[in-house]
């Protein structure tokens with residue numbers, strides 16, 4: 513459900529009246545504004561004050577930590593609009609899945625967007641089996657299933673941009689599947705029509721999020 517003024521806080525009434533499809537459309541509309549150079553430029557301090565006592569966001573976003581993929585900016589969303597979880601390679605760790613269970617079931621968000629991006633360093637590192645630190649290796653191992661599930665398109669290394677992109681897209685698709693398979697709660701919300709989970713890939717050059725079928 514649209515706000516009368518896009519800069520006004522997203523209220524509990526608006527959240528209650530918003531369908532999962534509408535919530536998702538608001539994310540896509542925001543990305544269209546950003547890519548067109550028509551982001552809203554609202555009074556952030558006024559929004560912070562208006563949402564200090566209560567938040568009723570309409571969506572969740574799982575994104576990479578990449579400095580160029582800041583969800584609130586590339587989706588042109590305001591303070592109080594979206595729950596955001598970020599980790600290199602945008603993989604749904606148990607902590608993130610738990611966070612989204614809270615964000616949807618308890619806090620009422622209607623959509624989850626899993627969004628990877630092109631030229632992703634985490635994807636490249638996983639493809640090349642980079643060894644940097646033990647904890648990073650543990651994280652990059654989470655991307656391994658996407659590498660395995662991506663059909664060979666030439667050289668399977670970070671030098672092959674098409675392969676890196678294909679793995680990034682597979683990784684997002686598997687992320688969406690993992691949210692449903694690892695969380696009976698999220699799946700029940702989707703089955704009941706109360707939640708929509710969709711994957712997409714952000715393009716650093718065009719600034720557009722393209723949804724994956």
Ligand SMILES: [Zn+2]
Nearest residue numbers: 576578632633
């Ligand atoms: Zn990345």
